[in-house]
Amino acid sequence: MTVTRQVSQNDIFSHRLANGMILVGEPSSSVQSAAITLLVPCGYTTDPVDRLGLSSLVCDMVLRGAGSRDSRALINDLEVLGVERGESVGASQISFSAATLAENLTETLTIYADMVRRPHLPADQIEAGQLVCLQEINGIDDEPAQRLMVELRHRTYPQPWGRSSHGTEAGVMASTADEVQAHWSRHFRPNSAILGIAGNFDWQQLIAQIESLFGDWQTNNVPAIVETTPALGDSHTHHEGNQCHIGIAYPSVPYRDSEYMRAWAAVGVLSGGMSSRLFTEVREKRGLCYTVSASLQTQLDRARVLCYAGTSSERAQETLDVTFAELLRLREGVLPGELTRLKARIKSGLIMQQESTSARSGAIAREWYHLGRVRTLDEVGRLVDELTGEMINEYLQQHPPQDFTFATLGPTPLELPSEVS
């Protein structure tokens, strides 16, 4: 059975406000909920180099009162509306997500409009905001796998793309209330902002509400980001513990590249499902570790495949060697059976995505960011159906896994592969 016969026939609509803000919506009358994902162009790459973590601080501060509500009223009112919310700081955007019962969508949107457009950013709460950010930075020190991936991303991306989203203690603590205000005012802007909404709502009424909430938001232009080469220390970080953590990265193609689907499929063969190569070779056949995985992480203009394995020190070298050998073996191409399983997984993943309005609101907002349009699940399904083993293998011949970056973290350093081309 093909993917396209089963995926949603839901239409996806888009609307551009005069100030450049994009609204994308996927209405569905069969659910009781509605979810929003609001992407605001204030990611960690906008942090001044001596204020790393400023966007993270702004993200905390906009929740401390907005419009007619003080800090406590804002959080409490969202909770009375039954809003399940989350905020995260990415490379290019802060993502605000919220899901609630459909009947509360209108009121929820009103509060989010206040948060991004009329935050109080109270000077007397800057210290509290800084402490919250600092706690998160300190917490990572106790999460070895997370620490390793922060280091791997730092090593594989040009700056500022490989920064830690949390910033640094020095950057956060140096930030002043005025700087928070200025950073918000510069980067919280409608041009480049995207609002994705999925769930039970009327599209025309939604457009009217969004026009009224965001239509008079003033645009602002910011200078383009300048890339630099990161200063790299030793690829091994010493960490006391039972386990050694291994990270390997290599370049891939970003989401908007016409070959992205092929690149994504190749990574799916490597790591996706328990019959995938890394799980089979590293864990199942050799019992080397509990966790091993690879994923394709895409930014707008660049992407990397990031691999992770965590294992006890005495098995770490073999784990690294076997994992790396699998990356090299991928150059030889994928097998028909692997492609069949991959398609089955993608297909059920696409169909089950419809069962979560949160997942859909995030997916359509991010898709607009990457492509400047949104494909229906139907359209994506057709692309999956058209995918052949030859297409993936052709891609792998042109883009073989190479130019590897390594990072390790644990009690003892490992010997890194010398054959890296």
Next chain:
Amino acid sequence: MKFRSHTLDNGLEIVAECNEAAHSVGVGFFVRTGSRDETDEVAGVSHFLEHMVFKGTPQRSADDVNREFDELGAHYNAFTSEENTVYYASVLPEYQEPVIDILADIMRPSLRDEDFNMEKNVIIEEIQMYADQPPFGMDDKIKEIHYGKHPLARSVLGTEETVGGLAVGQMRDYFESRYAPNNMFVAAAGKVEFDALVKQVESRCGQWTAAQAPREVPTSQSKSSFQLVTRASSAQQYILQLADAPAAEDDRRFAAKLLATIFGDDSGSRLYWELVDPGLVESASVGHYEYQGVGMYFSWASCNPEDAAENFARIEALQKIAERDGFVEQELHQAKSKVKSRVVLGSERPRNRLFNVGGNWLQRREYRSVADDLQVLESVSLADIHNVLRDFPLTQQTTVTIGPLESWGQA
């Protein structure tokens, strides 16, 4: 949304919430066994067995199991707790029968020597991984201290020593004694074809033989205590607390859940405003967990070591104030809105409904619809909450803290 159930002659029950409008079907085998059913000699065997179940049967190799699940595009996994081991998969509706075929087959695993020896390495890696992560094994330790000899004190993972010393024969004996059809059930949710499901399960599991699989449910004799464990290499200090709360069969559990939300939800609660919002801690929260015969409030806070004693004093003060003055209507209203919304949002995925339907059947052999849960949550009054607070005081708890601190200062 319709509830259906059926029991095979050998005692295997099949329960399902059928939803014609769903896009997928979630199905699972729920086995009434976990660490509380183990003895010292086989500590960790339930969880190790859960891994071994995926290692093949007389009909399928381990590779076959993984490959066939993936061919269906199944989202599948398993987990082991103190009292259950659950194997589940979400698939598109047309794959209901093939996924039952795999799940039913692996419930009768081969437990081969060579697979056992290989997988033992993976289990030990898993134990080591958790030992390196917060709270560095203290979640097990606090149960040991709080529950003493009670079976619920047993660790799900076991230790490197107990798992390392296990023999495959011991696992086979444990399997024979626990995986009887009358000690497990099949649950399903979403776009389920129930009549077909019964036939599919019966043809594959109907010949399994019933057996006695008793479980001891002693009352717990918990006591309050405080323990500091020093771990010099940690960056943050972690404070764990465990207090008694309504058990799975206790109707007061709904009030307990709302109480935990008001007092210690990760947003908008008393702990949140006192500790999280001002940045005094990285996190601070309380959850209510229910087991057979035992319920618990499990609290967690992490912060800079130098602030730990002071933060702990703040938490204790909040507990005392709550017990002395109780809560107010506005707090209850907010907690109800939040919990009810979570119930509805969660119910849109068949996979979530599967765990809900399965969980209610595990604990109480009852079916509860989303509407049932919403109704009972709505009916909880402030007086109910205060009664729970009186019967299960937050202040009577075991505390374990781990981190770089060598002494606890003024506390």
